[in-house]
Amino acid sequence: MAAPSSLGADAVMRVEGLTLGFGSKIIQHDLSFDVKRGSIFAVMGGSGCGKSTVLKSMIGLLRPKAGQYDVQGESYWDASAERRTEIGHRFGVLFQSGALWSSMTVGENVALPMQMFTRLDDHTIRRMVTLKLALVGMLHAIDLYPSEISGGMRKRAGVARAIALDADILFFDEPSAGLDPITSARLDELILTLRDGLGATIVIVSHELPSLFAIADDGVFLDATTRTAIAHGAPRELRDHSDDPQIHAFMNRNAQQTDGNA
Numbered sequence: 001m002a003a004p005s006s007l008g009a010d011a012v013m014r015v016e017g018l019t020l021g022f023g024s025k026i027i028q029h030d031l032s033f034d035v036k037r038g039s040i041f042a043v044m045g046g047s048g049c050g051k052s053t054v055l056k057s058m059i060g061l062l063r064p065k066a067g068q069y070d071v072q073g074e075s076y077w078d079a080s081a082e083r084r085t086e087i088g089h090r091f092g093v094l095f096q097s098g099a100l101w102s103s104m105t106v107g108e109n110v111a112l113p114m115q116m117f118t119r120l121d122d123h124t125i126r127r128m129v130t131l132k133l134a135l136v137g138m139l140h141a142i143d144l145y146p147s148e149i150s151g152g153m154r155k156r157a158g159v160a161r162a163i164a165l166d167a168d169i170l171f172f173d174e175p176s177a178g179l180d181p182i183t184s185a186r187l188d189e190l191i192l193t194l195r196d197g198l199g200a201t202i203v204i205v206s207h208e209l210p211s212l213f214a215i216a217d218d219g220v221f222l223d224a225t226t227r228t229a230i231a232h233g234a235p236r237e238l239r240d241h242s243d244d245p246q247i248h249a250f251m252n253r254n255a256q257q258t259d260g261n262a
């Protein structure tokens with residue numbers, strides 16, 4: 001479908017005046033931003049400001065209280081439930097824990113979405129699983145169980161599952177949480193490969209500022225007090241050029257802390 005003129009040709013998602021909350025509690029209001037095709041877009045901000053809530057709404061798990069969310073120029077929340085499911089097939093999601101089924105091997109975990117949502121035969125699924133695992137450098141672990149692999153490997157397996165159905169829009173919630181700096185840097189490289197090799201658009205929620213400085217092209221900074229966005233831009237630009245004291249302190253404090261740990 002062609003993008004309407006109001007949506008920039010390079011924007012794959014547009015959030016406009018979005019208000020999110022639970023019951024009568026407003027978490028964020030009046031959020032507006034575009035996510036450009038083939039970019040890595042960071043949702044930033046302090047603990048509890050609503051980053052995961054924004055992600056939750058963008059993947060279709062939380063209906064906004066107000067505002068507009070367009071995917072490829074189509075209003076997501078005005079679409080029927082059936083249509084939203086179709087749009088959702090473009091989404092691949094990596095949850096914070098990696099969230100693999102512990103009773104299934106890595107290969108079976110990656111095969112699961114294909115078995116659930118396609119009519120591919122077992123042989124084709126096995127070949128696809130092999131391809132996806134090779135892409136994330138995890139082919140050697142195809143027959144291992146999640147308990148037999150490291151946290152970093154579980155994240156990679158989670159990425160393979162997120163791209164199992166050829167999703168072109170990926171959502172990563174704290175992908176480097178709990179990983180050591182080297183494993184985290186390798187995961188960053190994998191995320192860049194997904195953008196550059198597959199042309200994926202990636203929305204990422206992360207506290208790991210060094211990782212965001214290294215990979216994110218654009219982003220939004222959410223404030224817990226005013227409950228709205230107080231800055232837009234690439235994390236490294238906000239770090240280097242923001243004259244907002246709060247953003248400056250946030251970006252630089254965290255960078256120094258992590259530099260010290262590395």
Ligand SMILES: Nc1ncnc2c1ncn2[C@@H]1O[C@H](COP(=O)(O)OP(=O)(O)OP(=O)(O)O)[C@@H](O)[C@H]1O
Nearest residue numbers: 022025027045046047048049050051052053054207
């Ligand atoms: N299902 C829910 N019902 C009610 N309140 C919720 C629900 N989920 C989250 N919240 C509240 O929404 C606020 C934002 O939470 P959210 O997890 O989106 O923040 P976050 O920025 O991702 O936090 P963190 O950085 O700590 O992971 C918090 O006050 C949280 O308690």
